[in-house]
Amino acid sequence: MxxxxxxxxxxxxxxxxxxxxxxxxxxxxxxxxxxxxxxxxxxxxxxxxxxxxxxxxxxxxxxxxxxxxGPVVLGYRDAEVEAAVAARLAKGDIFNGPAPELVELAEALVDTVAHADWAMFQKNGTDATTACVTLARAGTGRRKVLVAKGAYHGAAPWCTPSLVGVTAEDRAHIAEFAYNDIASLQTAAEAAEGELAGVIVSAFRHDARRDQESPAPEFARAVRALCDRTGAALILDDVRAGFRIDIRGSWEPLGVRPDLSAWSKAIANGHPLAAVTGTDRFREAAQSTFMTGSFWCGAAAMAAALVTLRRLRDTDxxxxxxxxxxxxxxxxxxxxxxxxxxxxxxxxxxxxxxxxxxxxxxxxxxxxxxxxxxxxxxxxxxxxxxxxxxxxxxxxxxxxxxxxxxxxxxxxxxx
Amino acid sequence: MxxxxxxxxxxxxxxxxxxxxxxxxxxxxxxxxxxxxxxxxxxxxxxxxxxxxxxxxxxxxxxxxxxxxGPVVLGYRDAEVEAAVAARLAKGDIFNGPAPELVELAEALVDTVAHADWAMFQKNGTDATTACVTLARAGTGRRKVLVAKGAYHGAAPWCTPSLVGVTAEDRAHIAEFAYNDIASLQTAAEAAEGELAGVIVSAFRHDARRDQESPAPEFARAVRALCDRTGAALILDDVRAGFRIDIRGSWEPLGVRPDLSAWSKAIANGHPLAAVTGTDRFREAAQSTFMTGSFWCGAAAMAAALVTLRRLRDTDxxxxxxxxxxxxxxxxxxxxxxxxxxxxxxxxxxxxxxxxxxxxxxxxxxxxxxxxxxxxxxxxxxxxxxxxxxxxxxxxxxxxxxxxxxxxxxxxxxx
The missing domain is CATH 3.90.1150.10 (Aspartate Aminotransferase, domain 1)
Incomplete structure (x- = not known):
C-alpha cells in the first residue's frame, strides 16, 4: 500500500x-x-x-x-418535519392504539404509490422486506423466493450478508439469480418448480464495492412477466432508493408495477419508520399473518412521514x-x-x-x-x-x- | 352469550x-x-x-x-424524558454514525444489568430476541434453541404466533418445553443431542388468556444448570417485564443470571428502542455476526433511555x-x-x-x-x-x- x-x-x-x-x-x-x-x-x-x-x-x-x-432526504433537521414531530410529541407518541396520523399516512401512501391499494408500517427496512417475503408466501401458499446474488435486503437470518449464526434452513427456500440477467432469473424460477412465492428485487443494483446498475427495462418487464405467468409476487425492495427516484415507486418510470413494495430509510426524513405497500391481491394475506412491534404505531414518526411525503410530492x-x-x-x-x-x-x-x-x-x-x-x-x-x-x-x-x-x-x- | x-x-x-x-x-x-x-x-x-x-x-x-x-414505565410524556428527547432532536437524531449517547447508554446498562458485560441496540423487541438466538448459535456453533410452549418472543418467522406465511424450515431448530417444568426442559434438551445452542425463556410466564406464573426458583436454577452443563446460552426474554421487576434483570431476585438478555418496551419510556445485553463469552459472537438497522443508532431514543434508566435506578x-x-x-x-x-x-x-x-x-x-x-x-x-x-x-x-x-x-x- x-x-x-x-x-x-x-x-x-x-x-x-x-x-x-x-x-x-x-x-x-x-x-x-x-x-x-x-x-x-x-x-x-x-x-x-x-x-x-x-x-x-x-x-x-x-x-x-x-x-x-439514506434516511435524510429533505435535509437534516428539516424545520417543518421537526415541527410536526414536536407537535405530535407534545400530545403523545404511543398509546394503546394508533393516532389518526396512521390513517392519514396510509391514505397518503395509497394516493402516492402507484401500485398501492394498502399500507402497513414497521420500524426497520428489514421488517418491511421480511414482511413482503412472508406475505408472498401467505398469499401464494408457496415457499420459494428468488433474490439477486449479492443484493442487500436487510439483516434478518434469511438475508443478512454474514452467515455467522445463520442456519442452512433459514435460507432453505431462498434461491439466487443475477440482477439484470433474464436467463438466470428464468433458470432459478424453473428450479423452483411450481413453488415460486415471490421474486424480491432492489430498485436498482446498489451492491457495495461495485459499479451500480440501473434495471434494464426488459429485465424489469421480464420479472413482471415471470410473476404474472407463475402467480408469484413481484416484491420491489425500495428501502434504499425509495422516495429518491420516483415518488410513485422506483420502477414506475419503467412502467413495471410490483405486487408488494418495502420502504423505509427516507420515508420520515430520518425518524424511524418502515412500510409495506401492496395490491389487493395480497390484502387477505396481510390480514391473516401476524406481524407487530411495540413501536410500530408510534405517531411521531408518522407525523414526520406525512410532511416528508407531501414535500417530496408537491415540490421539485x-x-x-x-x-x-x-x-x-x-x-x-x-x-x-x-x-x-x-x-x-x-x-x-x-x-x-x-x-x-x-x-x-x-x-x-x-x-x-x-x-x-x-x-x-x-x-x-x-x-x-x-x-x-x-x-x-x-x-x-x-x-x-x-x-x-x-x-x-x-x-x-x-x- | x-x-x-x-x-x-x-x-x-x-x-x-x-x-x-x-x-x-x-x-x-x-x-x-x-x-x-x-x-x-x-x-x-x-x-x-x-x-x-x-x-x-x-x-x-x-x-x-x-x-x-408496556413501553410507558415512568408515565406518558414524562417531562424529563421528553426534555431530553427535545434537546437531542434540537441537535440531531441520526447521522453517519452514533452520537455520544450510545456510549453513555451502553455504559449505563453494563453498570445496571447484573450479567451485562456489553450491550447492543435495536428498534423492536423482536430484533433483540432474534439477535439473542443468532448470537447463541454463533457463540456455540450449534443450532437448536428451546422455547416454552405458548410463550411470545416476537413476530419473526421463527417465533410469531401465527404460522401463516411461515415455512417449516423457519422453525426447524426450535423445540418446545413447558414453562416451569424441569422434566420437559430436560427431555427437550436431550432431544437436541449435543446441538443445543440456547434456551430462551420469558422473565415470567406472561402468556395471554391464562393465569400468569412466576418462574419457580428451582426451574430458573435448572435452566441455568442445563446451560452450564451443555454450554448452551441462557437467553432471558426481558422485553415485556424488563425494568418493572428488578432493574438489574428480572431473574436477579432468583439469583440466576442469563448469558444473553433481550430488552425493549420500557427501556426508553415509549421511544422506539431495544437492546441485547450479554456476557463476555458471547462478545466475539456479537462482533462476528452482521446485524444492523437504519435507525438503530438514533440518538433521541437513547437520550430517552438514559433518563428512564437513571430514574428507575435512582428512585423508588x-x-x-x-x-x-x-x-x-x-x-x-x-x-x-x-x-x-x-x-x-x-x-x-x-x-x-x-x-x-x-x-x-x-x-x-x-x-x-x-x-x-x-x-x-x-x-x-x-x-x-x-x-x-x-x-x-x-x-x-x-x-x-x-x-x-x-x-x-x-x-x-x-x-
Missing part, C-alpha cells in the same frame, strides 16, 4: 468515545455505521446536524453526502436532488479528466457511487475520501452515497473545491 | 377513522393493538396522553392500565409500581368478594392479569372491562396489564370506584 499522507486529523473526543465504547459494545459498534469499515481518519461519533451539514463529536464540520446512509425535491447530483457528477468528471484519474461514477445521480479504475484494494478510493474529509467533505469510498433536498448549488461547489484538491493529491500519490 | 348491556358509547371520530382505515390498511390494523381483539366499545384511535391518562380520538379520558402494552419507581399494583389488586379482591365474583389476579402486581372463573369465552371479562371503560378506566380482558410510576394512589382509588360498579354489573349479569 502506498504511504498515506492525508492529514490524520486529531479527533480526541472521538478517540475517547471509541476507547469507552469498545469496552461495552462488541467491536465498538455493530453493522453498517461501524467506522472500522472506513479509512482511519473518519469520525465514528457525531454531535450535530443541519441541512446537508454534519458536525462530528470534535466539532468538525462536513458537507455530507451520506444522509445517515426529487428533481433537485438529481440536479445537485448531476452538478457534483459533472464537476468530478471534469476534475478527474484534469488530473488524469480514471474515476467511475455510477448509479442515479442522486445516489452516486464513486470507484477508481485499477483500485482492487480501494487504496485510491480511501486516499480520495480521506483527502476530501480533511477538507470538510464526507464521502464514502465503496458504498452508494445520497443527495438530499437540502444540498444547494453552493454546497456542491464548495464540495467540488475539496474534491479537486483530493483528486489532485490522489493522482499525485498513485502516479 | 349474555346480553351486553354496557353502554356502547358513541365514538364518532373513532368510527370514521376505522372506516377510512379498513380501505387502506389490511383489516384496519395489524398485530397486538388491533381493537378487533377487544370488546366493541373499545376505542381504536388515541389523540393525547399524560401521566397515567389517555384520551381517545373522541376526547374521552381514561385512567390507563396498559401503558401502550419500581417499588412504587408494585405498591400501586398491590393497591389495585387488594381493592379488586375486596370488590370481587363483596359482589360474589371469582376473580383471579395473577402475575407481578405491577403487571397484573385479571381473569374470571367459569369464563371459557371471556364473556365475563369482556363485560367487566367494558363496564370499566364506560366509567373511564382502560383495562384488558385477557392480556397482562402494566402499571407505571405515574399511577398515584388517587388514580388507583378512582379506578377502583369504576371497577366496583363494573364488577357489580358483571356479577348481576352473570348471576
Amino acid at each position: 502506498p504511504e498515506q499522507t492525508a492529514p490524520d486529523r486529531a479527533l480526541p473526543a472521538d478517540a475517547a468515545l471509541r476507547a469507552r465504547a469498545v469496552r461495552v459494545i462488541p467491536g465498538g459498534l455493530w453493522g453498517h455505521m461501524n467506522a472500522a469499515r472506513l479509512p482511519a481518519s473518519f469520525p465514528q461519533y457525531f454531535g450535530r446536524s443541519e441541512g446537508c451539514r454534519l458536525w462530528d463529536a470534535d466539532g468538525n464540520e462536513y458537507i455530507d453526502f451520506m444522509c445517515a446512509y 425535491a426529487i428533481q433537485h436532488m438529481k440536479t445537485m447530483g448531476e452538478r457534483l457528477r459533472e464537476g468530478l468528471a471534469a476534475q478527474a479528466r484534469a488530473h488524469g484519474v480514471a474515476l467511475r461514477q455510477t448509479g442515479p445521480a442522486q445516489m452516486p457511487m464513486l470507484l477508481f479504475d485499477d483500485d482492487p484494494d480501494l487504496a485510491k478510493g480511501d486516499s480520495f475520501v480521506k483527502e476530501a474529509l480533511a477538507r470538510g467533505v464526507y464521502l464514502h469510498p465503496w458504498h452508494n452515497m445520497f443527495l438530499s433536498a437540502a444540498h444547494r448549488p453552493e454546497d456542491i461547489d464548495l464540495a467540488l473545491e475539496a474534491t479537486d484538491a483530493a483528486l489532485r493529491e490522489t493522482a499525485r500519490r498513485f502516479s | 349474555p346480553e351486553q348491556t354496557a353502554p356502547d358509547r358513541a365514538l364518532p371520530a373513532d368510527a370514521a377513522l376505522r372506516a377510512r382505515a379498513v380501505r387502506v390498511i389490511p383489516g384496519g390494523l395489524w398485530g397486538h393493538m388491533n381493537a378487533a381483539r377487544l370488546p366493541a366499545s373499545f376505542p381504536q384511535y388515541f389523540g393525547r396522553s399524560e401521566g397515567c391518562r389517555l384520551w381517545d380520538a373522541d376526547g374521552n379520558e381514561y385512567i390507563d392500565f396498559m401503558c401502550a402494552y 419507581a419500581i417499588q412504587h409500581m408494585k405498591t400501586m399494583g398491590e393497591r389495585l389488586r387488594e381493592g379488586l379482591a375486596a370488590q370481587a368478594r363483596a359482589h360474589g365474583v371469582a376473580l383471579r389476579q395473577t402475575g407481578p402486581a405491577q403487571m397484573p392479569m385479571l381473569l374470571f372463573d367459569d369464563d371459557p369465552d371471556l364473556a365475563k371479562g369482556d363485560s367487566f372491562v367494558k363496564e370499566a371503560l364506560a366509567r373511564g378506566v382502560y383495562l384488558h380482558p385477557w392480556h397482562n396489564m402494566f402499571l407505571s410510576a405515574a399511577h398515584r394512589p388517587e388514580d388507583i382509588d378512582l379506578a377502583l370506584e369504576a371497577t366496583d360498579a363494573a364488577l357489580r354489573e358483571t356479577a348481576r349479569r352473570f348471576s
